[in-house]
Amino acid sequence: MNRTAVDVLDPRYDAEPGYWTALRERAGLRADWSWAVLTAQAWAARTPQPVTVLRDGAGPRGVVAAAWVTGRTRRHRFARPSARRGWLGGLDIRAPGSSAQPGWWFADAGGDGGVTRLLESYVPAMRAELGPGFRGMLVRQVGEAGLDAVGGRFRLVRRTEDIAVLDLAGFGSREDWMNSLARKRKQNLRKIFRTFDADPSVAVRCVPGAEADPVAVAEVLRYNERKHHDVPIVPLPHFTGYLTALLRQPDVRVIEYVETATGRLLAAATLLDHPVRPIARHWGALGRADGGRSNLYFHFYGEAVRWAIANGRGSVVFGKKMTEVKATLGARLVPQYAAAVPLLR
Structure with missing residues (x-):
């Protein structure tokens, strides 16, 4: 992505971007990605929920949804005002509403489902946003095509529940x-x-x-x-x-x-x-x-x-859930993986 601009948005405070409807339509993002729904979810969250859009001169080229998890995150405590620099934490990359879909989309995803783009474009953008306290990511819903891209030294990749x-x-x-x-x-x-x-x-x-x-x-x-x-x-x-x-x-x-x-x-x-x-x-x-x-x-x-x-x-x-029952109902089970990616300095 040449001359990439990055918008790191907090749906609690940031208005819906003018490009959002067109981005959703192009990326095929369902109702749980509508800005009103993202806003309602973010206000009810235990963690800040940054939505990051990568743009170039032709418009949005990628979007990633995540939760910013730190040592202060608790189940019974709502999110603090923002994902702040200086805190030690990591990003949980996941779709905002459905764990059956990846939490990212890239126009030039390539053959690995966009995992390389996630690592090469999104990670540097979030390093700049969050600072040295950004120590790692948990990337969910990685398909089999993305395993080579997400694997590597010090990374932990595990198969999760099939879809x-x-x-x-x-x-x-x-x-x-x-x-x-x-x-x-x-x-x-x-x-x-x-x-x-x-x-x-x-x-x-x-x-x-x-x-x-x-x-x-x-x-x-x-x-x-x-x-x-x-x-x-x-x-x-x-x-x-x-x-x-x-x-x-x-x-x-x-x-x-x-x-x-x-x-x-x-x-x-x-x-x-x-x-x-x-x-x-x-x-x-x-x-x-x-x-x-x-x-x-x-x-x-x-x-x-x-x-x-x-x-x-x-x-x-x-x-997910009850996959054996769903298989008897004719569903095919698609393997999904989660990868813990430390950011070494």
Whole structure:
């Protein structure tokens, strides 16, 4: 990148750049990268959340999202005013909303998914911004193509949870997808779908995010978050302010399960739309002891497939967790890696 200009932005204080909408469209960044959502997330974060844009005369050429982690970072302490020079710390490079996607994009990413650009362009920019206290990075969601670029002496690279991606090419309906599955799974799904179709006590609908109640959605997501309480330094996904901003984005859909007699939300999933590869971002459901229903997750999976096929999407990213179950539902598991990169001086 010749004559590169660098904007290190804090969404809590910096206004949305004039180039942001065009950058998102070019990079294919989903709703969780909208500036309003980044702002809501940053205010709820445990760490400063710098968003760095690299530009040249032709406009933005790269963007990286990160969390600035120091010895002062605590789970139950909100972020201090900014990522300051002089503090000892490191950058956790991760997508702002979905751990199923890299936290960076470069126009000239090359064959390694942009890892070389990250190391050669982003690291010097952040050294200049953060000073000698910037001692390392944790780079998440590195694909297999980026392993050579991110490997090296003193670097620790480990495989993390695979990402489940369901490819939909060749399927004209949900039935076509089911027919591709193993007999036992197919029979189980058909029974689940018939049961829900015949049950008037639960209404299932897929709506624009703006039609969903963020408070009710937050309540059901809390049940799921308690099961996966394993990432202590990033914003929790069930903050109502964050969900309010996210659900207002035009490229968000919500699959809802509502108890018809009371109007109570039993389960909900968010879909971050994309012309080719939408992401199933959140999932939460009440437990049976709290009035929830069995097999809601499997029904949601089928509803997401039906929605994606009807809207001409080529695949759906179903993220991490429960990968063995997702594999039985036809998903391919894409290996992902995390790399700890010390900055030696």
